[in-house]
Amino acid sequence: MKLEEAVKYATDLLLSLPKKTKIRIIGHIDADGIASASIVAIALARAGYRFHISIKKTEPDLIKEIKKEDNDLVIFVDIGSSYLEEMRELKNVIVLEHHLGKEEAPSNVMYLNARFFGLDGSKEACGASVAYAFALALDEENVDLSQLAIVGIIGDKQQFIGYNKKIVEDGIGSGFIEERDEYILVGKSLKEALENSLEPYFTGFYKSSASFLDKLGIQPQKKFEELEDEDRRKLLSALTLKLLEQDVDEIAWRKRIYYGKNYGNLYDISSKLNACARLNEAGVGIAICLGDKKAIDVAHVIQEKYRDEIRKEMREMEKKEPYEKNNFIYFYTDKAPLAGVLAGLALKYLPNFKKDKPILALSYNEFIDVSARADDKMVENGVNLGEALKLAAEKVGGIGGGHPVAAGAKIRKDKEEEFLEEVDKLLK
Ligand SMILES: [Mn+2]
Structure with missing residues (x-):
């Protein structure tokens, strides 16, 4: 079955419910998650449904929190793969996903993961892509939402291949997307x-x-x-x-930029949503997606602040030596929301962090938050960070998951060494 057909089961479920159904949308806290949740929200609103939308981190208690509410339908988008079992306790659930997860879901959960439909969930379809497929199945007029889908694709650093390619073609074909090659x-x-x-x-x-x-x-x-x-x-x-x-191997001074008729430069929108997500202002990101022009100015300030913080950390990291295990290197940061992006940038641009090994960033708070990044070459050689972090975290009673190139975990503080040893073994 193709993704486009599978999502019809989800729209059928939705349309079988009365218009005053209590619907909850839960999106993941990043640019893709915000774009995805907004796509679902706009599609629902156009179909005459009301909803309550929240952007959430992957927290151990997420389902417990939602269970306290009285929802007829919960739609998880770009998040949910790691909670399938616990969702048994909710009423109707739709999960629109692309992260690695179990194959089986309880019977009340309609689990639609791009990976089930011949698509590579780390390159060919992101959360926003699956959300777009859902929106399009609901009403083909929703083709304008291809703009937000592209924002999500950019946010997750995916490629315009597979289902993502179809989205760009939809957008260009319908006049909502324009592509230009520009110097960066x-x-x-x-x-x-x-x-x-x-x-x-x-x-x-x-x-x-x-x-x-x-x-x-x-x-x-x-x-x-x-x-x-x-x-x-x-x-x-x-x-x-x-x-x-600096030992950088991918260098391009011109870039294909996608412009959206209603949103302008979609790379910039994606960067704004990302900054909003990281600095705890997801609501501003949602407002942008829903077409609030004032939110763009607010987001611009958030974006500048976010980029300033990254630059400050990167300048510090230029001078630091990371810690090293056999199969990965790691460093500590007190900027938990920036951990993933710092690891990714270090992997690409900092000679002192480039050892042909994946990079883990650890931040201490109530737990230890772990963000990990690898590059495509490592993945071709068999590295799968999503799997390694999931298994290692579960082994020490934590939670983890993600993609081969980018993953995260949350573990107890006293489990740090055991967790790192386990990751080292798994990455061997
Ligand atoms: Mn995503």
Whole structure:
């Protein structure tokens, strides 16, 4: 069966319920989760249903909390794969997912995971993709929601292949999406663009971007788009060399950007949703998706703050040596919401963190939160962080899961060493 057909079972279930049904939407706390939950919310509203929406972390007590409420239907989107058994205690449940999970769900749970339909849930369909399939099955007029689906795809760093490719084609075909190839350094003065850039991240540039440009004979205050062709070439080849020195293997100065008719640059929207999620402002992200223009300005401030915090941490990490096990390296951070992105950026751009091994970031709070990142090459060589963290966390009484390249776990503080040993064994 194809995903497009399978989601019809979910829309049939929804449509069998009266309009005043109490519906709860639970989305995961990241850009994909916010986009996914919004897609479902908008589709429900258009179909005449009311709902109550929440964006949640993967917490051990999540289902217990929801069980206290009196819902006729709970729709989990981009979250839920790790709670299937506990959902038995809820009434009707629809799970729209793409994370690794069990194959079997209790009979009251309609569990639709992209992975069941021949799709790679870490590349070819994300939460927002499955949510979009659901919305489209409800009403084909919902094709405009392809814009938000793309926001989710970008947020989860997926590719435009598999079902995701169909979404882009839908969006372009219906006039809601436009694609343009653009240089990535446009917008600000070159000094600022180089200093502030996170993808790619240039080590040392927080103090040396102006002198780097001076040496090339390029005025730091100029914008990239103001440069003559020759200066442009000179700059890009110098920057390529700089990244090669950082041992970066994927370098692209132009990027395919998707624009949404109702949302503008979808990469920017995705980055805003991500910042909102990380800084506990998911509501602002939902507001953006629901079309609130004022929320964009609020989110811009949140986004700047978030990026500032990342840069600050990255500058510290440039000077640090990570801890090392046989099969991964790890570091500690007190910025739990940033842990995943820091691990990911370190893996790509920090020479002192590049040892051809996955990176785990550990943050202490009530528990220890773990975020892990690998690259595609490691995954091709058999690394599966989602599985390793899930098994290792469960072994020490914690919770974990995710994707081969990106995963998370939550464990008790006294289990740290045992957990790390277990991960080391599993990654061998
Ligand atoms: Mn997702």
